[in-house]
Structures are given as C-alpha cells and as structure tokens.
Amino acid sequence: MDKLTAMQAFVRVVEAGTFTKAADTLGMPKPTVTRLVQSLEQQLQTLLLNRTTRRVTVTADGAAYYDRAVRLLGEIDELESSMSRAKVSPKGRLRIDVGSSVGTLLLIPALPDFHARYPDIQIDLGVSDRPVDLLGENVDCVIRGGELTDQSLVARRIGEFHLILAAAPSYIKRNGVPVHPTDLEDDKHRVVNYFSHRTGRMFPFVFHRDGESIEVEGRHSLAINDSSAGLAAGLAGLGIVRTTTFQAAPHFASGALQPLLLDWCGESIPIHVVYPPNRHLSSKLRVFVDWVAELFSRSDLIHRKCSLPKPGATQPAEQDAAVAVAA
Template identity: 65%
Template sequence: MDRLSAMQAYVRVVEAGTFTKAADSLDLPKATVTRLIQTLESHLRTKLLNRTTRRVTVTPDGAAYYERAMRLLSDLEELEGSMSQARVTPRGRIRIDVPGVVGRDMIIPHLPDFYAKYPDIQIELGVSDRPVDLISDNVDCVIRGGELTDQSLVARRIGEFHFVTCATPEYLRRHGNPAHPLELGQAPHRMVGYFSARNGKLMGDTFRRDGEVVEVAGNHCIAVNDASGYLKAGLAHLGAMQLTCFMAAPLIKSGELVRILDDWQTDPIPVHVVYPPNRHLSSKLRVFVDWVVELLGQSSTAGMKIRCGLS
C-alpha cells in the first residue's frame, strides 16, 4: 500500500464529505479513492469512516487519525519546500475564490504582472459572489470584503475597499444632482439596491461629514446581489451607486459616471484573506496574498485621487 497516497485520499474524503468530490479534487477515479481508503482501514485494522448513500462521516478513530494525518502532510509539504527551490521560485497549483468584481476588475487584469514574477504558479480562480465551503470545495483561501461571521476560519486583514458615490450623466439630467445624502432616499432620487447573497439582507449606506453621520436606506426600483449586476443597473441610469474606487476610476475618467456628494465620506470595508485552520500559507500562496495586498494598496491610492478630484 502507498501509505502517503492513502493518507492524502483519506484527508480529502473527510474534508470533501463525499468520495466523488474527493476523487474529483484529486483527479483520480472514484474507485481508486475507495480502494485506497479500504486498504488503509484494513492496514490500520479500524474503521475510519461511516458511509451513507449521500455523505461520509468520521468515526472517533477516524477523527484522531485525520488530525495526525493533517499535521504529517503539512510537515511533509513544508519539508519538501525547504529542501527544494520552492521558497526561491514558488511553484504549483493554488485554488483561490474571490468576489466577482474583484476577480474581473482587479486581479485578472494584473495577472500578467504576477506571472512575470512567478511563472511556475498555476492559479485556479473562482470568481463569484456566492459563499464557498473552503474545506469541502478544496479551496486554499478566499478573499472577502466585510466583517467575518465564521469564527472557525483563520483570517488575516490585508487592506480595505474605499467607495465613491456616483451616477451617470443621464441619471443626473433626469433627476438632478443631490445636495444631501438623505435626498437619495426620497423621490425623485433613487439608488441601486444591493442585498447579501448570503442572508438576503438589504445593505444601507452610511455617509459622514464633519462629525455628522447619515444612514440612507435608499429609494430603489431594483436591488441585486451581484456586484457586476449592480454596476450594470447603475449604468442603465436606474439609480445612484456606491462603487469601490477601483471600479469607479476608469468610468469616471471616461465620463460614463460622475462623482456626487463629494464633500461626504463613506466608510471603507475591511478586506480579509481567509483560509481553513488546518492549512498553512505555503510559499506559493503567500506570494499571491502579498501580491494582492500590493494591489489593494494601489486601489487605496486611486481612491484618494478620486476623492480629491485628481482622477
């Protein structure tokens, strides 16, 4: 028996929850994964998994074996990295999940710069606003904006998103330029609404100026749960918007959008990289995260330029 392969297969089955998902993530036939687990159980002379038609769960012995196996596999990966050129030239596959707009407008356009530095890293990039299960989906890390709710995960704050309030010239021609944020909650003005893909909660907007704080729920004719759809609705003149600076900058420069309420500030939202507690940041993942931190720094600079009227 190849103990290492069996151990890796077992860990993947536990994390994925099914033999099928584990086999897909390992790029192995399901029958091979099943045989590896059966051989491992026979070798250990104990039952590691309880199998049902839909999902597998670990036995008490299986849970203990999983914890030890995870540590051994993590130590092995670290050892191999230290004994090779991996620390000098990171290589290998990483699977990342990011919000749609971050992938489309921030990360993907700058990937040529990343690959110029790290040509041997293969990125599998999930680009969507839907929540993912890091463990069962075998994701190395996710990048998310906003406050975190799952305390079982490990998170590192890597920056923040800044926002600018804007609307299309056509919207302003039809409805006028608001002088105060509260006007956005009243006719004839309206905002494009945004609700959480996770819990369906409609998001409000907070404006600040010289110690004054204004909460605006917004008068909207449409609300969406996707950032790309949010932008499209705004560009269709359906309402004013709160856009991240990296989204707004090129559209303001081209004249497709106009800044409004310039003397009011909106709260930035924190950005975190999140990964499972039983994973460590490998060198290949670490350089990617550091690169994203640099991109976020550039976004913050762009945000200052927008707010100061320099872009």
C-alpha cells in the same frame, strides 16, 4: 496500498464532506477514493468515517487521525520543497477565489507580473461575489471585502475598499441630484441595491459626516448581488449606485458617472486574504499572499476615499497604472 495517497484521500473526503466532491478535487475516480479510504480503515483496524447516502461524517477516531494527518502532510510538503528548487522557485497549483470586481479590475491585469516572478505556479481562479466554502471546495485562499464572520479562518488584512455614491448623467438629468442621504428615500429617486447571497437581505446605505452617521434603505427598481453588475446598472442609468472608489474612478474621469454626496463619506470595507487554519501555508501560497499584499499596498485607488479625479482630468502615468490594475 500507497499509505500517503490514502491519507491524502481521507483528508480530502473529510474536508469536502462527500466522496464525490473529494474525487473531483483530487482528479481521481470516485471508486478509487472509496477504495483508498477503506484500505486505510482496514489497515488501521478502525472506522474513520460514518457514511450516509448524502454525506460522510468523521468519527472520533477519524477526527484524531485527521488532525495528525493534516500536520504530517504539511510537513512532508515543506520537506519536499526545502529539498528542491521549489524553495527558491515555488511551483504547483493554487486554487484562488476573488470577488468579481477585484478579479477583473485588479488581480487579472496584474497577474503577468506574478507569473514573471513565479512561472511554475499554476493558478485556478474562481471569480464571483458568492460566499465560498474553502474546505468543501478545496480552495487555497480567497480575497474578500467585509468583516470576517468565520473566526476559525486565518486572515491577513491587505487594505480597504471605500464606498461612494454615483449616478450616470442620464439618471441625473431625469431625477436630479440628491443633496442629503435621506433624499434616497424620496419618490423621485431610485437606487441600485445590493442583496446578500446567503439571506437575500438588502444592505442599507450608510453615510458618515462630522461624527454623524445616517443609515437609509433607499427605493430600488433593481437589486443585484454582484459588484460588477451593480456598476453596470449605474452606468446604464438604472439608479444611484453604491460602488467603490477604485471601480468608479475611471468612469468619473470619463464623465460616464458623476459622484454624489461627496460631503458624506460612505463606509470603508476591510479587505482580507483568507485561508483555512488547517491548510498548510506552503511556499507557493505564501508568495501569492505576499504578492497580493504588495499589489494592494501600492494601489493609490485602494487607499483613496472621497478625493477623486474630476471628469475629463488627465491623470499622471503612475495613477494611470493604478487605474489599470486597481479595482
């Protein structure tokens, strides 16, 4: 038995929760993973996992072995990197997950720069707004907006999104312009709402001005759970949309959207790079996290709140570049 491979298989089964998921992420047949873990148990003469038809759980001995195995595998990975050119030029595969708007408008357009710096790193990119199980899905890190709900995860704050209200000219022509946040609850107005992937709960609209805060639900004909879809709905004139300044700025400049209630600033949402506490921060993950932090720090639109370009305004070349890579 290759003890190192068996140890890696055991760790992956614990993190994934099933042999099937572990086999998929390892790129191995399920029987091979099962055999490796069984051989490890036989050699250690102890039961590491409790098996059921749906899921496996770790025993007390298995939990202790898992903690030591994760640290040992991380040290081996770092040792191999330090003894090769990987320390200077990191290499390997990274599984990253990002929200749809960040992926399409910010990260993907900027990836040529990352690959130019680190040509030996392969990125498998998941793009959606759904919550991700980092351990179960074997994801190295995620980039997400919002407050952290799982305090066991490691997070690095890299910026913040600024929410703003907008509508298409066609909507404004039909329904008029709201002059106060409470107007969103009038019969004549409709909003594009955003609901939680987990609970289905609608997120309220929150506004701030001069120390005053107002929270309204709004009346909706359409609710979505994806930020890019919400922006598309706003552009189609389906209602007043709550979006981010970095997503909306190009459409404000073209006149496809008009900002609303600019004297009431919307919420600011923190952006984090998040990874599991037991995931060794390898050189390849470290350089990616640093690169993403740099990308967000130089994006003008990420830091911009209610000050936005007027329709038809020409932006400086530096801001054009920010529009191209921000979102």
